[in-house]
Amino acid sequence: MAKDKLIGVDLGGTTIKFAILTDEGEVQQKWSIQTNILEDGKHIVPDIIESINHHLDLYQLDKSRVIGIGMGTPGTVNREEGTVKGAYNLNWAQEQAVKDPIQAGTGFDLTIDNDANVAALGEAWKGAGNNDADVSFITLGTGVGGGLVANHELIHGIAGAGGEVGHIIVEPNGYLCTCGNHGCLEQYASATGVVHLAQDFAEQYAGESKLNRMIDNGEEVTSKIIFDLAKEGDYLANETVDKLAYYLGYAAATISNILNPSAIVIGGGVAAAGEFLRERVEKNWTKFAFPTVRTSTVVKLAELGNDAGVIGAASLANKNRQDVLL
Amino acid sequence: MAKDKLIGVDLGGTTIKFAILTDEGEVQQKWSIQTNILEDGKHIVPDIIESINHHLDLYQLDKSRVIGIGMGTPGTVNREEGTVKGAYNLNWAQEQAVKDPIQAGTGFDLTIDNDANVAALGEAWKGAGNNDADVSFITLGTGVGGGLVANHELIHGIAGAGGEVGHIIVEPNGYLCTCGNHGCLEQYASATGVVHLAQDFAEQYAGESKLNRMIDNGEEVTSKIIFDLAKEGDYLANETVDKLAYYLGYAAATISNILNPSAIVIGGGVAAAGEFLRERVEKNWTKFAFPTVRTSTVVKLAELGNDAGVIGAASLANKNRQDVLL
Known part of the structure; x- marks a missing residue:
């Protein structure tokens, strides 16, 4: 058979x-x-x-x-x-x-x-990648991970660290990462990274913001709360999401300039924020993408979920x- | 036959x-x-x-x-x-x-x-790459170009812009590039880029330096002159080479974190500076490379020349x- x-x-x-x-x-x-x-x-x-x-x-x-x-x-x-x-x-x-x-x-x-x-x-084959030969995937969860497909094959590299997109350095001398380096994408675009960003913004901000009050009161703040408040128009939450989108857009553009995939696909729990996040990432990505890349690579949300x-x-x-x- | x-x-x-x-x-x-x-x-x-x-x-x-x-x-x-x-x-x-x-x-x-x-x-097959499956090549000449080999295949991407490593952005809001973006690697690590860096340093420096005097006198300065003076110990020339090595090390680390090649190979006319350049690039690369990458990828000079x-x-x-x- x-x-x-x-x-x-x-x-x-x-x-x-x-x-x-x-x-x-x-x-x-x-x-x-x-x-x-x-x-x-x-x-x-x-x-x-x-x-x-x-x-x-x-x-x-x-x-x-x-x-x-x-x-x-x-x-x-x-x-x-x-x-x-x-x-x-x-x-x-x-x-x-x-x-x-x-x-x-x-x-x-x-x-x-x-x-x-x-x-x-999965996303490259049956999801946002449409079975294209070159698809880059970034997943935003507790950490930031990824998988890079070029010529229909995963990039593993010599020691399996190919696709460690969470450890692309987006802010030299930035936040200390668990890997020992400073300024890795994971420290800004993971569920804990975005909370860290919000806490830092809160220290410098004295204006009206529900997120600011929550942080000042020591209430538990999650990435979901930050995105929900940002969608409601909270100033500090929006500043936080903008900063995350800046770093993610920058890293996504660097990946795009190196691999020129048909799609940069963003998935994972933090990406549940959906189009609200994607369009802000794309805005920053556009600034940093090489012209040929800007007109051929597309920033997309993951489609297959679990x-x-x-x-x-x-x-x-x-x-x-x-x-x-x- | x-x-x-x-x-x-x-x-x-x-x-x-x-x-x-x-x-x-x-x-x-x-x-x-x-x-x-x-x-x-x-x-x-x-x-x-x-x-x-x-x-x-x-x-x-x-x-x-x-x-x-x-x-x-x-x-x-x-x-x-x-x-x-x-x-x-x-x-x-x-x-x-x-x-x-x-x-x-x-x-x-x-x-x-x-x-x-x-x-x-060529470098991947018979040169510094030793016919490994994953080799990244950066060439420093009039511009900065590159070629990326993963799984024994060149990365072209969807529109052929894969491997455009000269347009990785290493300094957001930095020097304007011919591509229209700001802060591309090419503006710092090409033959003209390094001269641009030297001119900017010269404006801020009042101390003793032959390079500084040449620039002040309007003499023609080339990347070769800058490297030769740096090897002789000229202060400004060394500051310039250090800055080039910083940006190149940073970009090379980003490529390494994404592809984890067995070797990042540096070639082209500017790389004629040889080990003097390589070791400074490696020093910066080490700071920005993910730990697994740092112990598996190697920064090398091209071996095949023309x-x-x-x-x-x-x-x-x-x-x-x-x-x-x-």
């Missing part, structure tokens, strides 16, 4: 998402399970195997139709060995074998990559298939 | 360089001719055809051994159509057919790309060969 199905797995710290897709990228079945991180995360791999086998039975899917499994994971991925380490939200501090046990337990080939890269592949991971993961299996050359 | 020879052509405004190489990249014959740019550059393509055919006869090389021709050219290249436009130093203002006439006139396949990309391929173009051009023909999958 022709092989025409892909399995995508998106491993996260709270849930593991699964999907069965056609080799054209159409999601046919989706499910998820809780991530059991107890006992050094030793249940995670067996749970994945059990869940895949169980659902193939449940859907009565002929195993001979499955091309393979692709999986996105937190941590540092050794793609050749199929191992993961430093995935602290899974309690996988030490090197963890993933590929060998899952291949043995399911009978399918497994290809893995890190979660940001896999989300980038499905980007399973779809992109599945695409890893598709690329690795043996029966066709893509 | 097995096909095992490549022809590389490096088309420039004053000379056209040619080489015959083995498919392993060993240069076996080199020659060059003057570029005749008269009459809208209409002699250039016929001269290339005549010179190739003449030298194949001269060396008695069996045409059936030639895999193909690769060529680097100034201007904006349409790789699919095999045409070039906007190559003003060739007097090719309008679109010029290159691929079709050279293929017809020689009987070989021709692959073309722009000169900076071709030089990058041969980078013909070697990289030849590699284009090798990649396009039909008989093997690389």
Whole structure:
């Protein structure tokens, strides 16, 4: 029987998402399970195997139709060995074998990559990237990550640090980053970065602003509160969002000048602010983009939401298939 | 007979360089001719055809051994159509057919790309890049150009502006660039950029410096003079080189954080300053590079000099060969 199905797995710290897709990228079945991180995360791999086998039975899917499994994971991925380490939200501090046990337990080939890269592949293939050859993805969450696709391939670089867009330095001598450098994009455009910016603005501002009062009163301020207040017209919140948009637009323009992708795609929790954020980023990006880039690259919002991971993961299996050359 | 020879052509405004190489990249014959740019550059393509055919006869090389021709050219290249436009130093203002006439006139396949990309391929294949999969090349000349190789492929992007590293903005609101933006790397690290920096420093400096006196006297100052004086210990010249190295180190770190190449290779006329420049660039690069990048990517000088173009051009023909999958 022709092989025409892909399995995508998106491993996260709270849930593991699964999907069965056609080799054209159409999601046919989706499910998820809780991530059991107890006992050094030793249940995670067996749970994945059990869940895949169980659902193939449940859907009565002929195993001979499955091309393979692709999986996105937190941590540092050794793609050749199929191992993961430093995935602290899974309690996988030490090197963890993933590929060998899952291949043995399911009978399918497994290809893995890190979660940001896999989300980038998803958006590039079936989301805002329209399956173009060159797509750059920036995800704004607790941190700032990314995945860069050039000539239809992920850029990993020599040590897997390709696409570390959160550590592009946008403000030399700026905020200290967890990486030890100063002024990384992550310190301005992540959920915590935007709160840091608001706190700094609040110290210098004495005018009327609900955000300012909240900070002065020691109330908890989140990136969502800042964006909501900005949309309501709060002065300090708008100054904060403008500054974030400046740094993100600058970094996005630098990526664009280097890669000239068809799209710079912005996703992640902070990007839930949607068009309100995108248009401000684009305004700054326009100032810093090379003319040819300005008229060919487009700044877009991510389109797949939570499905980007399973779809992109599945695409890893598709690329690795043996029966066709893509 | 097995096909095992490549022809590389490096088309420039004053000379056209040619080489015959083995498919392993060993240069076996080199020659060059003057570029005749008269009459809208209409002699250039016929001269290339005549010179190739003449030298194949001269060396008695069996045409059936030639895999193909690769060529680097100034201007904006349409790789699919095999045409070039906007190559003003060739007097090719309008679109010029290159691929079709050279293929017809020689009987070989021709692959073309722009000169900076071709030089990058040369350095990546046989020079400082050691044939690694990921190599970034920055060339410092009249302008600042570059070529970026990821996964063994050049990054062109959607409109061919991938690798426009001269237009990475290193100083928001900085010097006005010919592209219309402000603060592009090219305005600080090109041969004219470094002179501009020196002139600005001279205005603010009243101390002892031969460079300062030259500028005050209206003498002609070149990037070579500035580097030579810096090596002799001239204060102002050293301040100028330090500033260039700061901007170049910053841009090189940004490229490194995005692509994590095995090497960032610096070439071109300004890089003739050699290790004196490289070590200052590296010092700044270290401050801005992400830790994983800092320990995996290396800042190197170009190694092939003028041969980078013909070697990289030849590699284009090798990649396009039909008989093997690389």
